[in-house]
Amino acid sequence: MRRPLVMGNWKLNGSKAMVADLIKGLDAQLAGVEGVDVAIAPPVMYLDLAEQLLGKAESKILLGSQNVDVNASGAFTGDISPEMLKDFGATHIIIGHSERRDYHAESDEYVAKKFAFLKEHGLVPVLCIGESEAQNEAGETVAVCARQLDAVINTQGVEALNGAVIAYEPIWAIGTGKAATAEDAQRIHAEIRAHIAAKSEEVAKNVVIQYGGSVKPENAEAYFAQPDIDGALVGGAALNAESFAAIAKAAAAAKA
């Protein structure tokens, strides 16, 4: 059985006060909730504080980060390495988010390089894939997702997906309130799993595929009722303890 994973991508939001409030609120809301992994990815500036607070609270919340760069050390101004993320207890690292692909011109190949680098250092890549609105309207959704996945599969082998997480995030659904229907998302998730199964049924069966894009407490249950939706990557609703915890609880209940 795949263990559901609900992860909060805080994006460029937060402050020291907010990190403290959110972690405190989440721990309170999630007390006694079993059967779901919950992770938060605050801005990298706040990993130190988050690690300390999670440790002090003996929290079950996993720590993640929103990006990694592709060098281990040296003259790479502004970059962050996997070992630095590890040093602060981050385990689940988002890569290939559409905002990075768009605003930082990250190619499929570059994202695949990050994927390999994270695996090499024992971290969990949370690989974001997904189509734009135009690609969706042109019926290219599955082809785009397959191409983004193949950048990893064709260079590192399908086994590289073992222990990794895939987040299907249709770009038109991110931050728009225009979420994909649970049925549409399920159809794409099944296609993504089938694409992987063509190379290895075992890997396909075990890989966690999250849905992301305007997930809220109100629609979460419908996603998690779908057999191929194993969790969620949450943006806006992850900035509020109550709404993020409600999504995590919905996953725990649906997948129990």
Ligand SMILES: O=C(CO)COP(=O)(O)O
């Ligand atoms: O991009 C997302 C998570 O990575 C989704 O963001 P929203 O939940 O705000 O739509």
